[in-house]
Amino acid sequence: MMAVEGVVKRFGAHTVLDGVSLTVAPGEVVTILGSSGSGKSTLIRCINGLEALDGGRITVDGLDVSDPRQLARARRLSATVFQMFNLYPHMTVLRNITLAPELVLRRPRDEVEAQAHALLASVGLAGKADSYPGQLSGGQRQRVGICRALAMNPRYLLLDEVTSALDPEMTAEVLAILGKLAARQSGGGGTTMLFVTHEVEFARRISTRIVFLDQGRLIVDLPTDQFFAADGGLAHPRIRQFLSKMAPAAPLAEIPA
Numbered sequence: 001m002m003a004v005e006g007v008v009k010r011f012g013a014h015t016v017l018d019g020v021s022l023t024v025a026p027g028e029v030v031t032i033l034g035s036s037g038s039g040k041s042t043l044i045r046c047i048n049g050l051e052a053l054d055g056g057r058i059t060v061d062g063l064d065v066s067d068p069r070q071l072a073r074a075r076r077l078s079a080t081v082f083q084m085f086n087l088y089p090h091m092t093v094l095r096n097i098t099l100a101p102e103l104v105l106r107r108p109r110d111e112v113e114a115q116a117h118a119l120l121a122s123v124g125l126a127g128k129a130d131s132y133p134g135q136l137s138g139g140q141r142q143r144v145g146i147c148r149a150l151a152m153n154p155r156y157l158l159l160d161e162v163t164s165a166l167d168p169e170m171t172a173e174v175l176a177i178l179g180k181l182a183a184r185q186s187g188g189g190g191t192t193m194l195f196v197t198h199e200v201e202f203a204r205r206i207s208t209r210i211v212f213l214d215q216g217r218l219i220v221d222l223p224t225d226q227f228f229a230a231d232g233g234l235a236h237p238r239i240r241q242f243l244s245k246m247a248p249a250a251p252l253a254e255i256p257a
């Protein structure tokens, strides 16, 4: 269980997270929606221990991320894919994926390489193991980023606007991969996912729960169908306003059921 309890985060006089509480249980696919600047990325950074908290507590399977020793263990339980791919440009695709499992988890190279090849094949990049990131399209790079996160066998997968730097076609290919992954989780017991995305229709399709951040406050936390019901999240004026500004649906036809 990932538990965010009353988290406060300030940058100077600006309170970016104002008492946010959220739990993510094993097997859940939770999407965080909210306007630009509402604090979504900051919340992901806090969960990763990349930002010090000004109040509250975050635990990952009971490990407190504000304690450096517990954070090191907590980080092995989760992997994050960011908007910018953050691949090492001077390393091949294969090495980008195998580096952390070998160095951090100390797993044998043969085993990690076999897993990396299988992951690449699963995202349609079987032939790209020896390419360098600069030789790939943005969508391909983000698929490598997803493989790199999955190679850590994380219990929790955090995805922070992974498609926002991509054009619509590349967005579709990355969402297709994530849709497949989320479908695999729906039986529970697999990688639990916490998404930040602006792709509302995609979130509706794959999430078990939706939470809505508004100016640093979590104003709604509902099962997906209730969030999109007239008497659930949609009843909230801030959410209606947010949804009315959203771009039309992602190309859902591309996403496997």
Ligand SMILES: Nc1ncnc2c1ncn2[C@@H]1O[C@H](COP(=O)(O)OP(=O)(O)OP(=O)(O)O)[C@@H](O)[C@H]1O
Binding pocket: 011, 016, 034, 035, 036, 037, 038, 039, 040, 041, 042, 043, 161
């Ligand atoms: N390191 C920082 N220093 C100062 N202010 C920051 C810092 N990081 C974020 N902020 C501010 O915190 C607020 C929330 O930012 P955050 O990136 O979490 O929002 P977001 O909901 O993820 O937005 P978007 O959807 O545009 O990515 C913004 O007003 C931002 O300017």
